[in-house]
Amino acid sequence: MTILPYLLAVWIFLVGLVGIVTSRNLIHLTVCVSICQSATYILLLAIGYKSHGTAPVFADIPTSRKVVDPVVQSLTLTDIVVAVAVSALLLALALKVFEAEGSLDPAEIAELKG
Amino acid sequence: MTTRVRLAVFSSGLVLVAALLVDGVSNLPPFGRYAGPYGDIVARLVEPQRHMANAVTAVVFDYRGFDTMGEELILFAAASAVALLLREMRDHDTSDLVEGIRSDALRGVGALAAIVTFVLALQVVAHGFITPGGGFQGGVVLSAAFALVFLTNEYRAYNRLASSSFAEPVEALGAGGYVFLGLLALALGFGFLENFLPFGVTGRLRSGGSAAIVNWSSALAVSGGFALIFSEYLQENVAVRHGRVGK
């Protein structure tokens, strides 16, 4: 029970991998890559969580209050930006492949190569 | 490779990777029992050292501001990349194409919504050191304001506001400004990206020192970056509808 959130992250990572390997469309595949990446957010945040801790924002609470780890949250923020940037780029690459090959199916495209 | 071979390779790999990952995470401290010390030290120090109420933003723009510089540059590189790749596919400049909704009522609502979004975005950025939010979150909302202009107004108006000719410099200015602030601190005799201005009073809008400027710079980079990405995808679609793609 105490490692359930970590197992959730593992589950999502594996599910994303299954999606990537079985995908028949590069846009679909890109979304599956984002799913894999969301596993890392969950893992990071779960590691920094403290039972009965509050968010590390001291606007309304005294600084002596028990708070969850702000560092992992900052790392996750960076991770999210990276994820969106990479997804936008992957989709642009997918469009270029589509432009060149007229298809988004990785199997069909690979056949063209011979 | 046949599908069956691939699935055999993949499923045997997946079992091993799953075992590796489960074995790894099951040795982590139990959920809710974070042992520190990095986060605890920062949470304790942030108010006395930096007069910032939001410890996360403090880490993002001050303690680990250099990581965020890399992050803004990733966004800069990705947005430039999208522009570069998609423009290569279009044979013409598409700024002459006019598309959009003709209903005046809808355009009025759209303009209003864009203004509200814009103000909201500035709020989110400005309060980054006090409440959840900051340059990234506000920056994305800001780019949404530009997208709203497109969605409810004619394409030409959007093109003036957020087309590449506008978004691209904004994005470069934000990302470059971030690096520049780092070098400025260095030139003034501080460390690279060191927070060199007075920190202000915790909880006030003008707290944060020079990290607040960094925050705005990052808002600029993010809004410009996303506006550029949106704009390129939208132009791409307009160009397709008018048969202006391909070589």
Add this chain to the structure above:
Amino acid sequence: MEPLQIVAMLYVALGALCVVLARDVVRQALVFSLYGFSLVVLFVVFQAPDVALSALVVSGIAYPLVLVGAIARCHGQRKGGGK
């Protein structure tokens, strides 16, 4: 662990599966947005409001616009016979 956290985690676990299994890209984009919002809830109950706000703007604004842009681009060309 709080009950709310367990519920949010279940939603996220199911959501990811649905995104992967949605083979049609338009439907997948929709499900992916919903998955994004379930992540927002999870981050809130993990006491990470900054991250939740990020996930909100990303799955509410950035991903949909880019994804719809890319999907429409490919569909448009297929129908228009641009190729």
Add this chain to the structure above:
Amino acid sequence: MTIVPIVVAAPLLTAALIALAGKWLPHVVADAAGLAVTGLSLALASVLLARTSARLITYWFGGWRPRAGSFPVGIGWAVDRLGAGFALLVTCLLFAALAYSWRTMTEEHYLFVALLIVFGAAMAGFVLSGDIFNMFVFFELMSVAAFVLTAYQAEEASPLQGAFNFAVSNTLGAFLVLTGIALLYGRTGRLNLAAIGQTLTNQGRHDGLVAAAFALITCGFLVKAALVPFHFWLADAHATAPAPVCVLFSGVMVEVGIFAVARIYWTVFDGVLGEFQSPIRDVLLGVGVVTAVLGAVMAGAQRHLKRLLAYSTIAHAGCFMIGVALLTPDALGGVAAYIVAHAFAKGALFLCGGVLLTRFGEVDELLLHGSGRALPVSAIAWFAGALALASPPFLGTFTGHALIDDTASTMGYWWVPVVLAFATIGSTAAIVRAGLRVYAGAGDPDDPLLADEPGEAPPPQERASLGLMQAIALVLALAGLGVGAWTGLATRAVEAAYTFTDRISYAAVVLDHRALPPPPPETWHTTAASVAWAVVTLVGSAAVGAASVYRNRFPEPLTRALGAALAPLHAVHSGNIGDYVAWLVLGTGIVGGLLAVSVHGVL
């Protein structure tokens, strides 16, 4: 030391300025600005290299320099000699790549220049960093820039999915790294490399978590290093990317992955996993050997010149990994010297390929048969590059080879020189074969062992600077030969490797501000055995290469048997991203599983 951040920040700022104003400025301004700032970085990296002879330069960003012994709350860089040398190598190649693409007349050329600079700066930042998450950030920055550089102005209409496959494989690699980082953070609550290493050592727990973190981070970086079975993206990406970009890909980007494995092992895991050195060595050696052999075999079966060179890079990456896997400073110093010579030589070869493409619109060995006679400077550069890679006595990659060979032999791995020789002969013979056909018109324009479908290629471009392009290729090739002749390089590389592998001193400098103890004085001697091996590889490369141009005169049963042996290998390199990811997962499972089992027994 204030110049440390400038090495990276100045190019990044310049890239942003080029993107800001490039649209309104003449192309030449963007080119000039790029060259100028790269020159500045080159000079600063040289200064760093000079100043790291006897010390480790630490730099803390944001002014967060911790007091001695206190907790590091900021991001710290620790510049050692190998890191500074690597950064210098990156800037050298970047300079050559920028000079080569000088005045390319395309509309968005300024963005290309900006991204190329970002790419170089990201690699420099990565090798200088001393913070594990900061390394991840620069790793991603490098990757994002690399993805677009592959796809932009793709030199082949098909297969463009090479860029997509590259992007997906490397992004997944980065996730593996990040997952490993998260595990380490959960255990130690630290992100500074020295601090993590120290904490892990003090805790002394070598359980599943440490094993998984080590395996995930290593496998993630092996994707970048293009080791089997993580290598599939590399040939596709090189076939698609423009020649100057390939110079950076093969010369330094792949090597960044190797560097990262070594850096992480020696700063973070060496303490806690020290007693398991022997099984870890065996696993990593295994990966290196398979890669070296496969790269050499595949190089022999390519007619597309850039693919051929890409597989040669895979073969050499396997050899680098063998050197790193020995886990000794001597072998690591050998790898460093090897990487330098390889980078220049391989860069020259790719630029020769680019010249052919510009001049003839073609990089197919058989279709170009004899056409290279019109380009004598290129021909010299090509064969000089091949010579440097053949590890001839006292030239090119010789010093690196010799150090790895000698170290392995004294450790009882007598077969390592054999594998290195096989990889060198196989990959270099392919280069010689292609050179003989293209530049000398030797042999037959027909070969039963080369894949039959030539890639689609763009029409030749009119470029005034063909002379400049060839001159740069020649300079790089001669530099590749020359660094091997300079035996002082090997000595210094080994000294630098002693510092690099000294985890305790590294932590003492970074965390406690102590002085670095001087490395043991090294004098490097060539042994008779290493010279003998060098003669073998030189003669072998030339002989096999010359014989290969007549492969269609081999007895038919032989070629048929060889072709049948190659068929499954061709089938595996399918160009389908689903296959590549399946192999990536299997590779992570096997390498990770073996590492985990060797560290803490069966699950």
